[in-house]
Amino acid sequence: MSERAQLLLEIADDELILGWRDSEWTGIAPFLEEDVAFSSIAQNEIGHARALYELAARELGTTADELAFDRKPEEYRCSALVELRLPEWERTIARHVLYEQADAERLGRLKASDDAELAGLAAKIDREEVYHRLHAEMWAERLQDEPRYQAALEELQPLVDRRNGGSPELTALWEEMTSVRRSQPAGTTW
Amino acid sequence: MTQREQEFLEYVQSGGQVETDDWMPDEYRARLRKFIEMHGNSELMGVLPEREWILRAPTLQRKLALTAKVQDEVGHAQLIYRVVEDLGKSREECLDDLISGVSKFHNVFHYPTKTWGDVGVIAWLVDAAAIISQKALLKCSYAPYARIMKKICWEESFHILHGRDVILTLMLGTDDQRELVQEALNRWWGPLMQFHGNPIQADEDPMVIWRIKSQGNDEARQQFLDGYVPQIWELGLTVPDPELRKDEESGRWLYTEPDWDELKHVVTGHGPRTADRLDLRRQARENSAWVRQVLLAA
Amino acid sequence: MIYEVFRQERKGQAFQHAGSIEAPDERFAEWYAREQYGRRGESTALWVVRRDAILPIEEFVDELNRNYHRVDGYPLKEKLKEARERAGTAAPRDR
Numbered sequence: 001m002s003e004r005a006q007l008l009l010e011i012a013d014d015e016l017i018l019g020w021r022d023s024e025w026t027g028i029a030p031f032l033e034e035d036v037a038f039s040s041i042a043q044n045e046i047g048h049a050r051a052l053y054e055l056a057a058r059e060l061g062t063t064a065d066e067l068a069f070d071r072k073p074e075e076y077r078c079s080a081l082v083e084l085r086l087p088e089w090e091r092t093i094a095r096h097v098l099y100e101q102a103d104a105e106r107l108g109r110l111k112a113s114d115d116a117e118l119a120g121l122a123a124k125i126d127r128e129e130v131y132h133r134l135h136a137e138m139w140a141e142r143l144q145d146e147p148r149y150q151a152a153l154e155e156l157q158p159l160v161d162r163r164n165g166g167s168p169e170l171t172a173l174w175e176e177m178t179s180v181r182r183s184q185p186a187g188t189t190w
Numbered sequence: 191m192t193q194r195e196q197e198f199l200e201y202v203q204s205g206g207q208v209e210t211d212d213w214m215p216d217e218y219r220a221r222l223r224k225f226i227e228m229h230g231n232s233e234l235m236g237v238l239p240e241r242e243w244i245l246r247a248p249t250l251q252r253k254l255a256l257t258a259k260v261q262d263e264v265g266h267a268q269l270i271y272r273v274v275e276d277l278g279k280s281r282e283e284c285l286d287d288l289i290s291g292v293s294k295f296h297n298v299f300h301y302p303t304k305t306w307g308d309v310g311v312i313a314w315l316v317d318a319a320a321i322i323s324q325k326a327l328l329k330c331s332y333a334p335y336a337r338i339m340k341k342i343c344w345e346e347s348f349h350i351l352h353g354r355d356v357i358l359t360l361m362l363g364t365d366d367q368r369e370l371v372q373e374a375l376n377r378w379w380g381p382l383m384q385f386h387g388n389p390i391q392a393d394e395d396p397m398v399i400w401r402i403k404s405q406g407n408d409e410a411r412q413q414f415l416d417g418y419v420p421q422i423w424e425l426g427l428t429v430p431d432p433e434l435r436k437d438e439e440s441g442r443w444l445y446t447e448p449d450w451d452e453l454k455h456v457v458t459g460h461g462p463r464t465a466d467r468l469d470l471r472r473q474a475r476e477n478s479a480w481v482r483q484v485l486l487a488a
Numbered sequence: 489m490i491y492e493v494f495r496q497e498r499k500g501q502a503f504q505h506a507g508s509i510e511a512p513d514e515r516f517a518e519w520y521a522r523e524q525y526g527r528r529g530e531s532t533a534l535w536v537v538r539r540d541a542i543l544p545i546e547e548f549v550d551e552l553n554r555n556y557h558r559v560d561g562y563p564l565k566e567k568l569k570e571a572r573e574r575a576g577t578a579a580p581r582d583r
Contacts, residue, residue: 020245020253023244023245023253023257024244024245026237026241026244026257026260026261026264027237027238027241027260027263027264028241028470028471028474029478030478030481030482031478031481031482031485032264032265032267032268032271032281033268035261035264035268036261036264036265036268039257039258039260039261039264040261042257043254043257043258043261046250046253046254046257047254049250050250050254053250064250065249065250068250069248069249087477088477089477089478089481142484142485143484146484176245176246177245177246178248179246180243180246180247180248180306181248181249183366184363184364184366184367185364188363188364188367189359189362189363190248190249190252190306190356190359190360190363
């Protein structure tokens with residue numbers, strides 16, 4: 001696999017798994033307006049993942065769905081940060097803040113890349129991420145004096161750059177995520 | 191009825207529109223608010239059966255579509271509760287009453303979703319039944335509610351297409367996939383037939399008399415059958431009611447009388463999943479109470 | 489705090505009241521309004537205003553029927569008929 005494909009998969013996996021986790025708040029977020037807002041963030045993340053998988057898929061001779069669903073848990077290259085299930089709002093926001101910071105730097109590097117296709121996609125994604133960053137900032141300001149939020153930031157910070165692949169959390173998510181898909185032979189249309 | 195109430199009744203019956211700060215008879219206001227509140231509750235509770243499947247959607251496109259659909263439902267709850275709030279009952283009070291079982295929500299959201307087939311059937315048929323009621327509400331005499339119904343109906347239009355797409359894909363797939371659809375349909379048919387409510391005559395239905403609803407329950411049900419039984423049959427699916435047929439002379443659909451006792455039993459809080467879904471709502475609300483406090487403090 | 493949202497569906501059209509949202513401040517109100525009234529590309533522009541900044545006006549006084557500055561103050565049918573008759577240009581059905 002080329003370095004380019006590996007990089008694409010790393011970012012796509014981050015966005016996919018984070019989007020999957022963020023979508024878990026749809027319907028049960030702290031209040032209705034925020035529920036609608038956060039669901040859009042989750043959908044954007046899945047959308048980014050899809051676009052990135054599609055780029056990689058062309059190079060690897062497969063499809064975005066196959067890359068997203070049909071690899072084994074240990075083959076995913078996402079950060080330990082996104083793999084965790086975080087049913088507490090302060091931990092979800094802490095992750096959101098940390099992720100957006102790290103992702104902004106990453107996208108900045110990609111936008112400056114010689115690879116025109118990659119740079120172009122990075123620019124598109126970044127234009128949506130601007131809003132995610134705004135959202136993260138807005139919440140960070142509101143929660144900054146909350147001890148549980150501070151604790152969450154401390155807890156999650158070390159996980160940003162850790163990429164182990166196949167953690168128990170990810171494996172559990174993967175099994176649920178692929179349960180319907182795996183109920184029929186590979187190549188079945190859904 | 192007082193003179194003023196009589197005049198109001200004639201006003202709404204001749205198509206008059208009512209705004210938030212207008213004078214309303216107590217009965218009108220009470221029925222209106224209860225009706226709209228139940229609608230809001232239903233959107234909020236309707237989210238829960240579908241949420242589980244967001245996590246298990248088998249393709250990226252289905253994942254996005256299903257998340258967007260559920261997001262819409264949350265958005266609808268927001269629109270609807272705002273209308274109730276302007277009628278004098280706060281969102282928090284509405285949620286209190288929902289969680290404690292004092293107020294109700296539609297029957298269909300008390301039932302379990304067991305397979306991906308349910309996801310398709312709900313989006314295709316349950317949403318279709320709902321949209322028939324919602325289109326009739328576009329003519330509600332209470333203008334703020336009629337206005338949000340426009341936005342709601344517009345957003346629902348993709349839900350039905352998404353549902354139909356899921357179903358068609360399954361019906362074109364493996365034997366197991368086709369079986370998923372038939373099996374889900376068999377389970378959902380009863381609740382669907384009960385969805386529009388018991389067969390009270392339109393001219394005896396207070397909701398129609400006050401022009402809150404513009405369509406009787408039976409009329410809505412007939413419209414549903416007219417639109418969707420052909421769609422079901424053309425895919426080779428069967429409906430689990432041997433009596434179901436259209437009487438060519440009258441143009442009316444005939445069917446086995448739905449179990450109205452079951453409907454009453456379910457909407458008064460005894461559905462198969464009522465308790466644990468209300469519990470989920472209660473817990474989610476408790477866990478995030480501190481967030482609402484922090485946000486409103488500053 | 490309640491914010492009222494007005495939306496413009498297409499350029500050139502009037503802004504119309506679309507609904508209201510609850511938000512703790514302007515930044516949140518902007519995020520939430522954009523989502524509730526624009527996530528589907530259904531609006532080209534939104535105006536978001538604090539509800540308490542809106543001045544409602546519902547009373548309009550016209551005790552003395554000021555129709556001199558309205559179209560309904562100018563019923564010309566009779567005068568026109570008379571003028572045509574005088575000029576001999578009355579339409580057949582007027583005679």
